[in-house]
Amino acid sequence: MKVIYHCFGGSHSSVLAANLHVGNLSIDHFPTRRELFNLPYFDRTTDDDFGIIKLVGFDEWGNQVYSLGQMHLGHRFHTIIKSLLTVTGTDNQVALMGTMPHVNLLMMIGGNLSRKRSLPSLGRPLLYWGTRLAYPNIIQAVQEVKNTLRLRGIAG
Amino acid sequence: MKVLFIGYSTAWDAMAAALGYLRQPIDANPWFGDYNLEQKGAIEVGVDRLGREVYVLGSSRPQLVKKVVEELIKVGYPRADAVEVIVLQLPGQKRVSQMLRLARWPLLGTISKQYIAKWAAKQGRIWWQTGQSLSLKIK
Numbered sequence A: 001m002k003v004i005y006h007c008f009g010g011s012h013s014s015v016l017a018a019n020l021h022v023g024n025l026s027i028d029h030f031p032t033r034r035e036l037f038n039l040p041y042f043d044r045t046t047d048d049d050f051g052i053i054k055l056v057g058f059d060e061w062g063n064q065v066y067s068l069g070q071m072h073l074g075h076r077f078h079t080i081i082k083s084l085l086t087v088t089g090t091d092n093q094v095a096l097m098g099t100m101p102h103v104n105l106l107m108m109i110g111g112n113l114s115r116k117r118s119l120p121s122l123g124r125p126l127l128y129w130g131t132r133l134a135y136p137n138i139i140q141a142v143q144e145v146k147n148t149l150r151l152r153g154i155a156g
Numbered sequence B: 001m002k003v004l005f006i007g008y009s010t011a012w013d014a015m016a017a018a019l020g021y022l023r024q025p026i027d028a029n030p031w032f033g034d035y036n037l038e039q040k041g042a043i044e045v046g047v048d049r050l051g052r053e054v055y056v057l058g059s060s061r062p063q064l065v066k067k068v069v070e071e072l073i074k075v076g077y078p079r080a081d082a083v084e085v086i087v088l089q090l091p092g093q094k095r096v097s098q099m100l101r102l103a104r105w106p107l108l109g110t111i112s113k114q115y116i117a118k119w120a121a122k123q124g125r126i127w128w129q130t131g132q133s134l135s136l137k138i139k
Helices: A013-022 A033-039 A071-087 A105-116 A121-152 B010-020 B035-039 B062-075 B093-103 B106-137
Strands: A002-007 A054-058 A063-070 A095-099 B002-007 B043-047 B053-058 B085-087
Touching: A002 A013, A013 A054, A013 A121, A033 A121, A054 A071, A063 A105, A063 B062, A071 A095, A071 B002, A071 B062, A095 A121, A105 A121, B002 B010, B002 B062, B010 B035, B010 B043, B010 B053, B010 B093, B010 B106, B035 B093, B062 B085, B093 B106
Parallel strands: A002 A063, A002 A095, B002 B053, B002 B085
Antiparallel strands: A054 A063, B043 B053
């Protein structure tokens, strides 16, 4: 089973969710600035990374957990990819989860300044506080995915 | 094996090229120009002479969709031999995408739909012929 978290740039919320899923981040406390910005792929992707599925790690059942940047495909992305998986008969092998609904304005502005405008010194503080605010919602989304996997009895 | 045509629009460029590829008439096909298809995912259009199911899909970023499919294949699902992706590069294709955005607007929608239908009727023949020539190349 593959679990893919996707967001606009594949750099922040999806990376955060994937790291929460595999246990690299604690659900009990928010990571320090250093822990957050040292996460693999977090706030590090470039335009070339759009569409690339990056392995973040493995969860407790051995499922591979990935992050992905969907760019401007928006809500259509889920429909498109889900339908492709369905027509190839592999939709039960891949779980897709969009994290954009949990992204707040601070994260958007901070992420844009840091990645798109190459101004990390301005963007990262906003990103840090935005991520802090979004953290509980992203934890909840990840737990919902894990509950679904548990209910489906997916173990690897 | 499935064959997937990706264009800027499910109902216009991708549909016309796929129908040409399948050598089916474009004018009588009820799907050609059906705006409702734009909100859906991949649509099966028919089966080619090699027995492969042919699907069409529209996206504002066809190359990105292709890249994601290739990435999915790399991670294991679907298998590489399960799907062949053809990103269409056809004349006037980009305009379809732009006009479709206008078609969603309440007032401009009707006008733009009429315009796109007229314009696509001309272009459709070219797209259809492109699909036909693809059927000769694709083995």
